[in-house]
Amino acid sequence: MNEKPRICLILEGSYPFITGGVSAWVQDIISGLDGIDFVLFTISPQKNQKLRYVLPPNITEHRDLVLGDRESGRRSHNEGRPAVGAILAAHARMFSGAMPNIREMISRIPEGYDLTEDAVVESRYWKLMQRMNEERNPAYPFSDYFWAWQSAHAMLFDALRANPPEADLYHAISTGFAGLAALAASVRRNKPFLLTEHGLYHKEREIEIRKSQYIRGYQRDMWIKAYNRISGICYREADSITALFEENRQKQLELGAAADKCVVIPNGIDIGRFASVVRAPRPGFHVGLVGRIVPIKDIKTFIAVAKIVLDRYSDAEFHAIGPTDEDEGYYEECVALTESLRISDRFHFTGRQNVLEYYSFLDLMLLTSIREAQPLVIMEGWAAGVPSVTTKVGNAPEMVDYDERFLAPSKDAAKLAECVIWIRGHPEEMAEINRANREKAISRYDKKDMLSSYEKLYRRMARPEAGKRRWRA
């Protein structure tokens, strides 16, 4: 066996171009497993994005696939004929209620070949599209249906024709297009496919679609269904699946994942680093939120909480600790909100900071996110001795043992403020809870455990014999 397995991480809309929880996790995995070589295959909406991370030396190659880049895949349509036949057969099976043989279909799609035009060049395919429109949306303009269908399939085809670097294992960090690209590489190269999910991709897309003003009516359902199907395919076809917590694992099982392939590997933090923080409380009551100043973190609710608390305790101070440059418009709105509520002297946007300094004096961490998977900041705070109040998102409720004193629904500023006020009013009780939280962080969320779990998984799956049992194209 190769001493250093070569793992291809397949990422969509995150590392190394976007900062955030998933990206930080990827950086931790790569830099924490220096005995493993990594290659990156990123799926991007545009070319030449700026790197937001310094790539660790054990990343030996980085290839970027730009969705919608039609130029690179134009070849003779004769080459795509078998693929069209297989895609039609897969559709026929899908419509009859049977499971399509996705691996068979992928094996017919030539690597790098762009099928986008074939869907219109091939009259059989065109008729299928017309039939689907007639059956499902006869009362709507056909062109709307066509372009929705076309854009959805164009991205699918981009993922399925993807040409990631050679590797011993293809590890997708989400379902969606990354999952499909990993599946396609796994089929073509007869290598295993590992799927890790932080949030649930199809659920996140569903939230975006429902919020979008551009996708309306039946198209909304069409897109949601499409993303659900893609996730279902990834769950069924992955050789192994990891989830951050049990609830997500259950959802994966519901969409078709086999129970024996799914394991939970929680996030982890550098316990030593955060546990070594020397607490130096400052006068007043300091509430912090560690995260990017972006809508998903719902900073405006944090500001509303600050206003409610400050109305009661004027010595409180609030710190939004994180980069402000990802969505400058949103940041400016937040600043304007603190000014209009006249709390800007007690509410601080710190920008990117060394969080350890803040953990030394913060009395409370607040998490107002509308979407999270398994927030690292809660673990970090606990290790450093700072309690957390959080919205009921992702794994956060389970992390705080569903204790309603620390939980509130998303956007419920009043309930969040109530939690903050309760913590301020119960210092002795909180001292006990903080001790228990620190124990929990050390025992459950140590990054060493997470790295060790992934290293074992990588080495087991990347064994040369792991591929032999696989379905061969």
Added chain:
Amino acid sequence: MAGIGFELRRVIGKGGLSRSLGAALSGILIVAGPWLMTILSFFFIRSIFSRSLASSADLFQVAVIYSYAVSISLFSGLHHHFTRIVADLIWEDRHAEASAWLVRFALAAAALSVALGGTAMAVAPLDLGGGALAYRIACVFLFATVNVMWIVMLFVSLLRRYIAILAIFAAGMAASVFLVAAWGGRWGPAGALFGYATGHAFTAAGLLALSFSRYTPAAISGGWKFAMDYARRYRALILSGFLFYLGQWSDKFVFWALRGSAVAGTPFRLYEAYDVPVYVAGLSIIPGLVYFVIYSETEIYASIRRFLNSLTHETLAHIFEAKERLGTDLRRELHDQTLFQLTFTFLAMLLVLAREPDGARRLVYLVALCGAFAQFTLMTLLNFLYYFELYERSLVATAVFFIANGLVFPLVQLLLPGLPPGSGFLCAGIAASAAAWALLLQAVPDMDRRIFLRTVRRN
């Protein structure tokens, strides 16, 4: 020309004989005005000045005919290329750039004409004594002015200033006649050709001025690469234009070579027994051309617009309806136009039967009239194919036309010398029309898919 067709239809729609006749006359002037003026000026020069030009009349005539024939045969691809670029730029309201491309293409046409014509005339063995060099230069000058005039004509037809165009043409042709008389009498055939070409140059200059008065040329983005990209993208269109006109003239070239009589002092040959009937038969399709502009083109244009609108805004069921109607409209328009033109072709045939006493010449005229009818039908179908951007299919039809008229039937004519000239042209026109019609009808049921595919490719 669909725009002017709609205006003429509106006039006819108001009723009244005088309005209808006025619209028909306008139609004739628009579709055939410059063509008629060129032919009339040419025949006028020939008949009025044949005495003063004396034996050099043939030298003048052969240079004019060869200039037009070779020009349209070799440069028609360039014309289609130019028209496609300019039509797109005008559609995108980039008129100043379109005007700049007019300058570029006119200069390119002039340069190519001088290169090709100069080479041909330099090696052509002429036995004209001391006037040979002047004659050679005059021929090249005429060839260049004709080619530049085609380009300018294509552009100005997009301006829709038909009265101004006709006035400039009339003035230019009058200048041609005057200068032929003035310089022909003094310097012989070379002088006559210079005079004729100078009249053409005046016409081209006038039309250029008309164009520039509307759109001042601007800087072009992309340069010739832009034009070369167009040439690559529309190579089927360009080639089909080239093959159509080459096909149209190829049997004439063959007859000149095989049966024509040499023009003294030159290697050039003409075959009047076929040439004159062809020119006369060409005039017989003018009513059909007018009908096409006023009725067929406007109907099909409207039908295509309806169909395209349905593709953008309607349900699949409505798209199918619009597509069905498009097929019906195509059949009906071709049927009606055919009947209309057949009536005039038939009348022309009766006229030939009544006025031409020579049996052999009569047969050639009748065949040429039928050939002109077939060619007109082919032109109509090619226009429909162009409307749908079915350029590959138009290329197939024109290839049939060229191969049949330029390659197959000359061989048949050699094997069967008794066949009247023009039989090949007639058969080629019928075969190519049948091919174009079949290809058009076959494409219509699939037109929605083709248009979506085109849009996907452009995106």
